[in-house]
Amino acid sequence: MQGIWTTERIREAEDGLLAVTPDGELMRRAAFGLATQVAALLAERTAAVSGRRVVLLVGSGNNGGDALWAGAFLRRRGVSVTAVLLSPDKAHPAGLAALRRAGGRSVSTADGPQWIAKADVVVDGIVGISARGSLRPAAAQLVEQAEQVEAPVVAVDLPSGVDPDTGAVDGPHVTATRTVTFGALKPVHALAPQECGEVALVDIGLRPSLGEPDLYRLELADIAGAWPVPGPEDDKYSQGVVGIAAGSAAYPGAAVLASGSAVRATAGMVRYAGHAADVVRARWPEIVATGSVTDAGRVQAWVVGPGIGTGTEGRDVLSHILGQGVPVCADADATTIIARSSEVLDARDPGTPLVLTPHAGEYERLMGHGPGADRPAAARAAAKKYDAVVLLKGHCTVVAAPDGRASVNTPRGSWLATAGSGDVLTGLVGSLLAAGLDPWLAASAAAQVHSLAGALAAEDVPTSASALVDAIPAALRLIRATSH
Numbered sequence: 135m136q137g138i139w140t141t142e143r144i145r146e147a148e149d150g151l152l153a154v155t156p157d158g159e160l161m162r163r164a165a166f167g168l169a170t171q172v173a174a175l176l177a178e179r180t181a182a183v184s185g186r187r188v189v190l191l192v193g194s195g196n197n198g199g200d201a202l203w204a205g206a207f208l209r210r211r212g213v214s215v216t217a218v219l220l221s222p223d224k225a226h227p228a229g230l231a232a233l234r235r236a237g238g239r240s241v242s243t244a245d246g247p248q249w250i251a252k253a254d255v256v257v258d259g260i261v262g263i264s265a266r267g268s269l270r271p272a273a274a275q276l277v278e279q280a281e282q283v284e285a286p287v288v289a290v291d292l293p294s295g296v297d298p299d300t301g302a303v304d305g306p307h308v309t310a311t312r313t314v315t316f317g318a319l320k321p322v323h324a325l326a327p328q329e330c331g332e333v334a335l336v337d338i339g340l341r342p343s344l345g346e347p348d349l350y351r352l353e354l355a356d357i358a359g360a361w362p363v364p365g366p367e368d369d370k371y372s373q374g375v376v377g378i379a380a381g382s383a384a385y386p387g388a389a390v391l392a393s394g395s396a397v398r399a400t401a402g403m404v405r406y407a408g409h410a411a412d413v414v415r416a417r418w419p420e421i422v423a424t425g426s427v428t429d430a431g432r433v434q435a436w437v438v439g440p441g442i443g444t445g446t447e448g449r450d451v452l453s454h455i456l457g458q459g460v461p462v463c464a465d466a467d468a469t470t471i472i473a474r475s476s477e478v479l480d481a482r483d484p485g486t487p488l489v490l491t492p493h494a495g496e497y498e499r500l501m502g503h504g505p506g507a508d509r510p511a512a513a514r515a516a517a518k519k520y521d522a523v524v525l526l527k528g529h530c531t532v533v534a535a536p537d538g539r540a541s542v543n544t545p546r547g548s549w550l551a552t553a554g555s556g557d558v559l560t561g562l563v564g565s566l567l568a569a570g571l572d573p574w575l576a577a578s579a580a581a582q583v584h585s586l587a588g589a590l591a592a593e594d595v596p597t598s599a600s601a602l603v604d605a606i607p608a609a610l611r612l613i614r615a616t617s618h
């Protein structure tokens with residue numbers, strides 16, 4: 135799993151490391167890694183490095199210092215380097231001196247546009263982890279000039295104008311082709327993938343001083359290791375039987391999608407219980423379908439909610455399932471029932487794992503306010519309030535556990551914004567809960583498989599939840615291929 139640390143933790147660790155590292159050494163390590171990445175992009179985009187033109191947008195802090203030192207390193211490779219100084223009198227002195235010694239030039243923001251217009255690559259060294267609030271006018275103007283030209287932007291540490299700890303964007307901001315970050319990933323790198331572009335991590339020896347991550351991102355290899363694969367001694371029961379309580383006679387679709395997702399996700403048995411039994415049975419003959427949850431046989435986990443309605447019958451179904459003493463993934467209508475009358479949760483034995491999968495609107499019903507800009511904090515608050523794992527859906531899905539663990543999913547386009555996509559996700563979560571995975575890991579892995587299947591089903595054109603279900607095996611094959 136990839137570790138992600140907040141800027142506060144990064145700064146603490148950097149201060150510790152700075153105290154034991156020769157003055158300026160950390161910055162030169164960072165800047166050398168940055169220069170290497172810029173040179174690689176020049177070679178990629180213009181088939182040459184020497185003679186190409188790089189423009190540095192330089193703020194008044196160490197982020198600007200990184201950019202200036204990188205400019206000095208690029209000068210050694212024959213690159214023409216021009217630094218546009220936002221605050222000439224506050225630009226990093228040692229970095230600026232190094233750039234000038236190496237034959238680079240510096241200009242004021244007034245001359246910025248003419249140099250930016252001729253750049254092959256623009257380096258955004260305006261602000262890094264000490265950014266506060268939206269970009270100040272002069273910086274915003276420079277960013278707007280850079281966004282107007284063809285040249286790709288390389289962000290130093292993180293794209294300026296994007297909140298380093300939440301990835302929130304408020305006003306003009308850099309959209310980078312590549313972000314070169316130092317020491318460790320910050321939340322922005324996982325929460326704002328469009329603004330960061332491809333993220334390159336430069337090791338500056340920070341990791342040993344960092345301690346436990348604040349956030350995690352599952353790699354495909356982590357999922358490969360977690361996904362249940364039947365062995366010789368397995369049978370249809372031993373891999374975990376998941377029960378699906380979803381849909382109604384009027385709305386069988388959610389039942390078909392959630393059940394289908396569970397069938398595709400694992401080889402274990404899937405039971406369905408509800409009024410859509412005939413439709414589900416016809417579509418998925420593998421499924422043992424009954425008309426009511428009280429008739430359903432033993433399961434190791436339940437999925438409940440999509441299409442069950444929010445009336446007394448839906449509530450009775452939810453209450454019955456919560457009292458079965460097995461992990462439950464409550465989604466859609468079940469979320470609304472819990473938000474309206476949380477005493478329904480009293481049916482749950484303490485310690486019975488519960489996973490809630492709200493989108494922003496359902497989150498608002500659960501919490502009385504929207505998730506806001508800091509989505510890991512929002513998911514953690516809901517996880518604590520409901521003593522449940524909370525999978526907060528969004529472009530970047532965040533999964534938080536009551537113990538504070540939080541993971542950020544890797545979005546792969548927005549193809550999942552299609553009707554029924556949530557039903558497919560909840561079937562995936564339930565299958566992994568039935569297989570006995572830690573509920574936070576189950577929800578985190580399901581979110582990743584869901585987004586991977588979405589990308590595979592879409593192949594860059596709109597897709598549908600049914601196609602998403604059919605793409606689950608391809609997603610799992612891709613994941614398993616990473617572990618060989």
Ligand SMILES: NC(=O)C1=CN([C@@H]2O[C@H](COP(=O)(O)OP(=O)(O)OC[C@H]3O[C@@H](n4cnc5c(N)ncnc54)[C@H](O)[C@@H]3O)[C@@H](O)[C@H]2O)[C@H](O)CC1
Pocket residue numbers: 148149152160161164193194195196197198200260261262263264265266267268269270273290291292316317338
């Ligand atoms: N510590 C190290 O040696 C290393 C640091 N690295 C790089 O340093 C930056 C963090 O540098 P810092 O000096 O703390 O601040 P910044 O350069 O990020 O920005 C502060 C600077 O920007 C101005 N500012 C703040 N908010 C805004 C805004 N909204 N609009 C415009 N300007 C803003 C503020 O006034 C300050 O002057 C880190 O990101 C790395 O790039 C490397 O990691 C190497 C080791």
Ligand SMILES: [K+]
Pocket residue numbers: 197258259260261262289290291292293294
């Ligand atoms: K930056």
